[in-house]
Amino acid sequence: MKKVGLLCLEHQVYPKLICFDQSCKASRFQCMQCIKQGAHVSHPQNQEDPQQIYQHILKIETESEALIKYLQLSINDVNKHLQFLINGIRRKYQKKSNEIQKMEYKQVHFFFSQTIKFKSFEETLKIQYQKSFQDFIDSLENLYLDLKLPQLDYITFYSQDMVRKPLTLAYELYQDYDDYQEAIQLFDKSLQYITAFETSKIWGKGKIMCQSLADSLRILNKPDEAIIWADKALQIDQNHCQSLWSKAESLRILCKYDESIIWADKCLLINPKDNLSLFCKVLAQCLQMLGKYNETIILVDKVLQSIPKHLDAYCTKSDSLRQLQMFREAMDAIELSLSIDPNHIESLMVKGQCLQDQKQYQEALNVYENALEINPNHQQSKEKKAECLEALNQI
DSSP: OOOTTOOOTTTOSOOSEEEOOTTOOSOSEEOHHHHHHTTTTTOGGGEEOTTHHHHHHHHHHHHHHHHHHHHHHHHHHHHHHHHHHHHHHHHHHOOOHHHHHHSOHHHHHHHHHHHHTHHHHHHHHHHHHHHHHHHHHHHHHHHHHHTOGGGGOTTTTTOHHHHHHHHHHHHHIIIIIOOHHHHHHHHHHHHHHHTTSOHHHHOTTHHHHHHHHHHHHHHTTOHHHHHHHHHHHHHHOTTOHHHHHHHHHHHHHTTOHHHHHHHHHHHHHHOHHHHHHHHHHHHHHHHHHTTOHHHHHHHHHHHHHHOTTOHHHHHHHHHHHHHTTOHHHHHHHHHHHHHHOTTOHHHHHHHHHHHHHTTOHHHHHHHHHHHHHHOTTOHHHHHHHHHHHHHHHHO
8 A cells, every 4th residue: 555645744754653533633644753742642542553544534435425325315305395395386376277167166266366365475485485595505505614625635735836836926916916816816725725734834935925915905905804914924923024014004004003103113123224114104104193293204204314215205294294284394395206206196195185275276176187197096086176176166
């Protein structure tokens, strides 16, 4: 009998014993090192020779086929009772004219009375049938999910290529093409197989995979799920700055500004120079939402000293100055941003809002129309344009 596939998951050697205990959560295939570690000392009576697995598989195959036949017979019973109901409906509500002519007048009267009540019967039947049918379907779906088929793909379960291929493609889609929705689907496909291994053993960039999934979920406006995957990445590497940023940004989206700043600060402590620009936006925006505009401006100025053409930094600084009603300084900052990139939508939005606050509605309207020429589907520009038009109509 071949030994292919019978390997201890942890040590990758042929096992000495196999555990058949149903409640055991340790690795089923035990090599000598596993036995020494004593993971199965509580149930030695359930340990068998590895060759017993083939006899066990044949036995389960026979029993599972018996279960399938039982289900098929049950379906036959369902079909039989359904046919009884169908035949009964036809007998009660369907009569040919020649049949009616042969009926006594009391039978005709009863038949006609029943046809009058057919709609009521139909509604009651549909409600009961749909509820029972849906309950039945839900039960079948739950039973199917309980099978956990992705974890039981015996042909590909141990093939790292089945993990690497969709995982690598997902990362490429995320990194190079901004196709976050498809990336999510491919990440999920890989993760169905990863459950049996440590992520870092499957792929050297396991933390990057988790962080990329977190970023994709955040971009798809699922910050709660994004935080879960950022935490998984941080379990692999607690100092992974990109994952710290992803968590901080997701918390900001959830309006948990104080928590967001804590996680942003953790990254800045690890490497202030390299990550200052990366965390500037999330940290500064949180300070803005907490009303700490002067602190925000100080932070942004530090970034601009290192990266003079940082558009997000200019936007954040301008918006903070606007909040402090320092409109001239706010306009100067945003014009610097637009001199670097005249088509930067966020800069245009900040400029438009600054003009609106000064009641310069026509000038603000021109800015929003400019933004819509760049991106006709930009919803915030549409809303701001409508506000300006309404304000101009009231003048």
